Amino acid sequence: ADKISLIPQDFFAELCEQIIQHLNHKIPGINTAELCQRIQTSGIEINAGDLAKIANIFSFLFSTAARNNLSTEELVITLGNAVSTLPKHALQVIRHVWNEQGKSISVSEDARNRASVGQFVDMKWKLGVAMSSDTCRSLRFPYVAVTLSVADPSGQVTDKSFEMSIPQFKNFFRQFKEMAAVLETV
Amino acid sequence: MAAPEQQPPPPEGSKLLSGLLSGIAQTTYYGNADITEELLRGQLYPEAAPEEFRALRAKMGGLLQSIASADMDLNQLEAFLTAQTKKQGGITSDQAAVIAKFWKNHRVKIHESLISQSRWDNVLKNMNWRVDLKSQSRHVDQINTPVAIVEMELGRNGKVGPCERVITV
Numbered sequence: 498a499d500k501i502s503l504i505p506q507d508f509f510a511e512l513c514e515q516i517i518q519h520l521n522h523k524i525p526g527i528n529t530a531e532l533c534q535r536i537q538t539s540g541i542e543i544n545a546g547d548l549a550k551i552a553n554i555f556s557f558l559f560s561t562a563a564r565n566n567l568s569t570e571e572l573v574i575t576l577g578n579a580v581s582t583l584p585k586h587a588l589q590v591i592r593h594v595w596n597e598q599g600k601s602i603s604v605s606e607d608a609r610n611r612a613s614v615g616q617f618v619d620m621k622w623k624l625g626v627a628m629s630s631d632t633c634r635s636l637r638f639p640y641v642a643v644t645l646s647v648a649d650p651s652g653q654v655t656d657k658s659f660e661m662s663i664p665q666f667k668n669f670f671r672q673f674k675e676m677a678a679v680l681e682t683v
Numbered sequence: 684m685a686a687p688e689q690q691p692p693p694p695e696g697s698k699l700l701s702g703l704l705s706g707i708a709q710t711t712y713y714g715n716a717d718i719t720e721e722l723l724r725g726q727l728y729p730e731a732a733p734e735e736f737r738a739l740r741a742k743m744g745g746l747l748q749s750i751a752s753a754d755m756d757l758n759q760l761e762a763f764l765t766a767q768t769k770k771q772g773g774i775t776s777d778q779a780a781v782i783a784k785f786w787k788n789h790r791v792k793i794h795e796s797l798i799s800q801s802r803w804d805n806v807l808k809n810m811n812w813r814v815d816l817k818s819q820s821r822h823v824d825q826i827n828t829p830v831a832i833v834e835m836e837l838g839r840n841g842k843v844g845p846c847e848r849v850i851t852v
Contacts, residue, residue, distance in 0.1 A: 632797050633797040635752065638798045638801075657805075659804065659806055660805065665807060668810075672810055675812075676812055680829045
């Protein structure tokens with residue numbers, strides 16, 4: 498709870514917004530890493546792990562409340578003793594967010610069915626050439642480095658990075674082309 | 684081509700040197716730890732004294748290292764080996780020929796091995812995919828949406844990594 502007090506009101510509101518949108522299947526994931534970076538830039542000392550935990554807590558809170566069709570007051574009661582530990586501005590945000598959007602959340606079984614599959618969010622790539630190394634002065638090895646942003650079922654977005662040699666990349670590209678062709682015809 | 688100063692070594696000499704170079708490549712570039720110095724000496728130069736063999740192995744290993752590190756092409760190789768034949772305590776032109784032949788045959792494989800020694804990040808080891816069609820869903824907007832599921836195996840340096848399964852639409 499003390500970590501929650503660190504988060505300024507507008508960032509906390511944004512976090513809750515993202516959580517609600519994720520529960521409504523409007524966005525694939527909650528980008529806590531990106532949000533954390535912005536919070537840190539504004540001078541607040543909070544780490545991504547803590548922010549992720551906080552996101553999980555409120556995701557659970559909101560989804561439970563949605564499943565049980567709680568009103569705003571009932572939601573606040575559910576918080577129980579925690580209410581006194583939460584900063585006033587956080588409570589305000591929770592009340593506001595729930596008033597506006599609480600009714601619209603329909604929590605489905607989908608998330609549980611997709612337990613082992615993450616959702617693709619974004620892909621970044623770069624083409625590099627490894628010129629030289631301690632074992633070989635003249636490497637001259639071109640490669641493609643890719644970072645995939647994937648949202649796990651709880652909404653947490655993580656980045657997976659890997660490299661491919663040019664032949665490997667050509668195969669990678671060909672597989673996606675085949676996939677795209679099949680997706681068109683299905 | 685420099686005239687040999689001594690009697691041309693018996694064909695065995697070339698075969699032995701070639702064997703030595705292979706053995707060096709096995710440990711240094713192909714990761715085969717079983718090929719020890721003792722093993723090589725026993726198999727190829729059983730009559731040689733250990734220090735003598737060590738010196739030979741070190742010399743040949745050093746030459747191979749220089750060639751591999753610069754990933755020499757044929758021109759560079761010829762210039763390099765010719766210079767080595769002219770050096771004090773260098774190599775004979777027959778040895779140069781053996782080394783040249785060895786490098787021509789092993790260049791690509793050794794270079795690839797050096798490349799993989801320098802790749803420390805995750806590498807895409809394997810990839811499988813499937814296209815599903817969602818026919819039923821509580822969310823109307825997801826009905827009849829084709830979905831591609833991709834399974835990627837990421838790993839590094841021979842270790843098997845986690846399998847990432849990713850859904851894309």
